[in-house]
Amino acid sequence: MSVFPCNFFLLLILLPIICEAKHPHHEGKPDKPHPPQTLRPRPVPAYGRLTTRGGHQCTWRTSGRVLLTLLVNCSTETPAANHRYWCRYSGEPGLCRAVGMTTGRYWKQLMAKVRKRSNACEGEKVLRAKTCRRGPPEAHMTLTQRGGEEEQEEGERKRRQEEEGDAAALQSYCSDGWSSVCSFFIKMFEG
Secondary structure: OOHHHHHHHHHHHHHHHHHHHHOHHHOOOOOOOOOOOOOOOOOOOOEEEEEOOOOOEEEEEEEOOOOEEEEEEEEEEOOOOEEEEEEEEEEOHHHOHHHHHOHHHHHHHHHHHHHOOOOOOOOOOEEOOHHHOOOOHHHOEEEEEEEOHHHHHHHHHHHHHHHHHHHHHHHHHOOOOOHHHHHHHHHHHHO
16 A cells, blocks of 8 residues: 555544544533524514605604504694694504514504505504504504594584674674774673
């Protein structure tokens, strides 16, 4: 046998022993099992702003841990009047598996749905994100309360009726020449 194949064969046998000698910290210690990587759900965004298709300026805020509540407050500023309205959605998006990994995408999709509306509180009563299409019904954000415009319309109607009543009282008590002085005293006595 020649010298080269014998040395090569000997080197192959001794190579693992030499490598172990260079790295003594591996001797005697069993490999620690790595803990399984768990994907923690990302935190839910707490608040934000948006503008609807109708030009309404809105703010939104979330609250809760398991049962989440989304409160949307909007205002419309027109030269004639300033209207405010609000609505509250609630649901358990944590029931949808995809939401745990893509929380940010879920909320962006929900806010995009609200943004596409002319009035943030009108339209479908259930906000469904594409990331949670197959989730149970409780996982979707459902409209639970709304207020503002109806209450303002009733207040405006009452105010108009009072003004019409004041005008009728003014005409019954005062003549045309004294109407401004008379209306001053009537308003002063009525409060």
